[in-house]
Amino acid sequence: MFLLGLGLPAIRFHDLRATWATLLLCKGVEPIKVMKAGGWRDIKTLMIYVRKAGVDIRGMSDCLDLHDPARDGNNVLTFRPAEANSPKK
Secondary structure (H helix, E strand, C coil): CHHHHCCCCCCCHHHHHHHHHHHHHHCCCCHHHHHHHHCCCCHHHHHHHHHHHCHHHCCCCHHHCCCCHHHCCCCCCCCCCHHHHCCCC
């Protein structure tokens, strides 16, 4: 009711709990700890959140060296507003 009164969509407790678990998993908290703190009785249920958060595959492509922090900012493009690109009448 509070959120609806502010013109925001309703949020279920399940959504808050799922978001909380996903954020903890993304921050590297061990799944067994999240499971215990969140009240999940079965690790299989918690693993749904691990899969959705991508925690189980985090870092797997790091070996490809696709990101070079030393090159950040070297390819910055500046775009003009759309109206500046329109043909003149």
